[in-house]
Amino acid sequence: MKDLEVIKELPIIKTNFKDVKVSLKETIAKYRGIVVTEEGLQDCKATQKELAGLRNKIDDFRKTVKKDMEVPIREFEGQCKELMGLISDAEQPIKEGITIFDNKRREEKRNKALELIQESIQAYQLNEKYSSNLTVLDKYLNLSASAKSVKEDIAQRAASLAKEQQDELKLKEIEKSTILATIESANVNIKSKLKFEDFDRYINMNYPLDKIVKEINIRAEAISKAENPPEPPKEEIKPIDKVNEQKVIHTHSKLVQKQAKEIETLYFYELRVVANGENMLKLKELVQSEGFKYETLNKGIFKK
Template sequence: MKELQVNKQLPVISTNFEEVKASLIETVNKYKGIVVTEEGLKDCKATQKELAGLRNKIDDYRKAVKKDVSEPINVFEKQCKELISLVADAEQPIKEGIEVFDNKRREEKRQKALEFISESVQAHNLSEKYAKRLTVLDKYLTLSGSLKSIKDDIEQRTLMLLQEQDRELGVLQVIQGTIKGANETIKTPLKLQDFQNLIDMNYPVAKIIEEINKRAAMIREAERPKPVEPLKEEIKEPEPTKEQVSIPVDIKTKEAAKPKEEPLFFYEIRVVANFENMKKLTELLKGDGFDYTVKDKGRTQK
């Protein structure tokens, strides 16, 4: 391929910067110290608008000059991107072909790593629980890694898992022994599964043993027979003796004396009195022994 030759000519921009700067400083100094007041608000707005116009004019001029100077650079970038596209079109099929073979090599490494894992699990008698944690790591699939480094890493991970497994077996033996001892004192036996959640959460052995003893104590308390209370004899109180009273024959046959009836009398009278005396008469008639009816009442004329 022929090399791309570029003749670079750096853009040179000449301006009367110092002259314009001095003139601008002189111009803006006239506006310094202006205080905005209610009376001069209209003039201040006009002044601000004038300064904004001057600022925008300078910025627009900057953008226009930059665009003109950047035009050769933009053309050059466009040409380079076109050349890159030509190379990429030729590169892509090759890149895809390489990817196929690289993926094949990665899969071969994956299968080899699985073989190493299986061999290590069998060699160290790892249980299924811990064998599941031996997975194929992403770093095993790098094309630059060697099979020996993969095997060594798997072996190291296996030994670490083996230590955890041995610790768990020791814990299980202690727990099973505690459960066995507790079951000798109760009828409803405890099981290892009853405490499996605590084991899986890596609870301290002392805490698990404490929980076993606590549950066993509850079962013992529930299974303990309650003492039978002796039946209390019902003490019957003696019935009171009924005394028989003899009644003379003459009293039994004698009838109760009937009250003697008295004759009743009535008077029809007209009473004239003041209010107080009439009130006293009414209270008297309301007493026992009187039955009266008011047939007429009113006020008399003097």
């Protein structure tokens, strides 16, 4: 390919800058020292507008000249982009092909890493919990990563996970021993014995040991209360002396009589009795005897 050659001619702008500067200073000299007052406010506004017009005129002229001077620069940029486009058209298929092969190599590296991970899991006897943490890292897929460095890194991570797993198993054994001892102690005073299986799930749920021990004691106490309910208190029978006994009997007798009277059925008759004086006295004695109640509604001499 032939190299791109550029013959640069830096833009040269010649102006009558000095003459304009001198003239401008003379022009704005008359504006210096103007004090804005209420009486001369309108004149000051007109003066400010005139100065702004001069400033804008110079700025517009600057922009126009700059735009004209940038024309060859824009043409040069367009030419360079056109050449770059030709290169990109030829480069793109090659880049795509390289990407395909690189991805294939990365996939091969991934499969190799998975194979090494599986070997380490078996070698260090990692359980499901810890083996799931031994994953393929992005750095294993780098095209520059060597198989040796990947293997060493996986082995190092597996060893670290194996230690964590072993520490956890030891801790669980300690917890199990404590729980068994607590259950054995609690079972001494109860018939329905507690079993380790009743609390094994708490270990799997990572419950704190003190809470598991507390739960064992609570259950044992509940079983003990159920197996040994408290006896009802016995009522104390006090001896009754003869005087009080007679009072009780007498009171009871009166109560029975009162109840008998309360439930006795009473009858009434409304009669008109006609008799002589002697028989009336006999009737009066009868109704005034015990067991009768009467009320005189009317009385007088019977007329035939």
